[in-house]
Amino acid sequence: MPTPEQVTVAPAVVFRHGLVLTMDDAHTVIPDADVLVVGMRIEAIGVGLEVPEGTVEVDASGGIVMPGMVDTHRHMWQTAMRGYGADWTLTQYFVWNYLEHGRKFRPQDIYAGNLLSGIEAIDAGVTTSVDWSHGLSSVEHAEAAVDALEEVPGRFVFGYGNIHAGPWEWTASPEFRSFVERRMPRSEMLGFQLAFDVTGDPAFPEKAAFEAARELGVPVTTHAGVWGATNDAGIRLMHEHGFMTPETVYVHAATLSDDSYQRIAATGGSASVSAESESSCGQGYPSSWALRRHGIPISLSVDTSVWWSADAFAAMRATLSADRAREHHEAHASGETVTHVALRAREVVEWATRGGARALGMDHLVGSLEPGKRADVVLIKNDESPAMFPLLNPYGHVVFQAQRGDVHTVLVNGRAVKFEHRLIGADLAKARTTVAETVDHLRGELGEQEWIGGMSPDIPESKVLDNPYTYTEYADSSTHAATRDEA
Structure with missing residues (x-):
């Protein structure tokens, strides 16, 4: 095997003798194949490829070569509080984030969470992440968030949000507009979205934020269909x-x-x-x-590691398991038996790669291994793991057998950011220090009493x-209020 230094400076890299999941339109799988990367692009895929002089060879035998995964919704700033809310309900999260603890995050705390989150994303083979950054109570917080993203050798989309103010307010502020002009060039490595929710208020105050997005020429990402927060009224207003x-x-x-799903399907959203x-x-x-019943395109996301794993492998596994559980449950309710599952492992791998690329308008760049596309490439290979052989059903292996510890090599835009299970060009020591400072703060x-209590916060009046x-x-009477009134 070459050294990490050789991989990072080589003009070309070839993965030899891997099982290649291209995730192209034909779902081509090529055993014992090579993937040649020259500069930022995938040059060729095939068996026994000839390579230019100076190409570094990576032994991919016994491994799976696949596109980098794409995460379309990750609250990166919360990573500094990893695992803190393991036992929360969504309501307790609302209390912690919106009413109490989330207000105490300084710009440097947003920076710390983003830095650690970006590093752990590429470590797990997620080469593109949407930073759904809804803790930006000031432009200084946003500056810190982007500073961290620019330090990590990954591909990111910055979703600017501020849960502490109305989106119609912060999108109109001169400070926000100045930030967009200065920091959001919308390059291939750093995209831009507006991230805000629609409460369902009939006055539709969010209209001004949508108009701002249209004026800026950027997409909107929104939490929709969340019990107790956003519902059909918001979809209808949009x-x-x-x-x-x-x-x-x-x-x-x-x-x-079904009406809301039909509106999403008819307008082409994902x-x-x-x-x-x-x-x-x-x-x-x-x-x-x-979503499958309505033909709505799907991508996957990990949400936040303040609760969960922030691991795309776990996201695929949880999605496939939940979908199949629902399929069996619905069949049993009508006295039927499912003999052939509708959702296949291949489709879930596609949602984690190509689905995310399509959702972000980046399918021409990433999401599949095809000549001409950007070289966001992941090698899953772990010769020390008894779970990494035999490789019989590659899609099933990615979903149910592999994990982040099996990610051997990661290229982003042709640059090696992980090799032989070790990160390259990511300052993990700095992330550790900054996160420790945030926790201490x-x-x-x-x-101490409130810190411990925050792991299971009471619900205030x-x-x-x-x-x-x-x-x-505005309060929506379709959830708690409706139940209370009926009682």
């Missing part, structure tokens, strides 16, 4: 005002009616499924089962069960 576009990404989409999240905290049943701000968004007095 549709009636002409703001549902093919570029819109609907995150979760778990508690919507959904980001976070099955670990939806299964655990109550947005609604993981939505791939419903929050513990000191809260005090407030409207949080009807609407968690502190920037509006």
